[in-house]
Amino acid sequence: MLEFEGFIAALRSRSAALAELTREQVGNLAEIMAGHLALADRHSIGVFHGRTTPVPSSLTLAVGKVGADDWAPYLARQPRYQVVDFEHLHLMTPEALRVIGPLVNATLTDQA
Numbered sequence: 274m275l276e277f278e279g280f281i282a283a284l285r286s287r288s289a290a291l292a293e294l295t296r297e298q299v300g301n302l303a304e305i306m307a308g309h310l311a312l313a314d315r316h317s318i319g320v321f322h323g324r325t326t327p328v329p330s331s332l333t334l335a336v337g338k339v340g341a342d343d344w345a346p347y348l349a350r351q352p353r354y355q356v357v358d359f360e361h362l363h364l365m366t367p368e369a370l371r372v373i374g375p376l377v378n379a380t381l382t383d384q385a
Contacts, residue, residue, distance in 0.1 A: 277303075290362050325352040326380040328373050333361040353380060 281299050285292040294302065325348060344352060355376040359369040 320347060320349050322349040324350060324380070326355055326377060327352050328355045328357060328364065328376065330361045330364060331356045331358050355380070 277300075280303065281296065284294065284299065325344075327344070355373070357364070357369065357372055357376070359366070359372070363369055364373065
């Protein structure tokens, strides 16, 4: 099993974006990944019937490709995409959230 120091070394050797993370950020990333894995363990296959608003990055995804085909088997309704001009790894930064927050809020308050 990969120890924490080995995990940091692997990140720094393979990815320029992840190579600059601090030890604390790597620890946070590991906790987030553990949470995702716990959610995956509890996942049951089905179709979601509510509204969804994916927020993909225009800088990360190929133009015109927002993953609709990937999500179609799991969504009863067409998602409302809100594409933003931030790199995927920066979607949770304060600058990006100042743009994303109002988009998500508008979707949540829109009853149409």
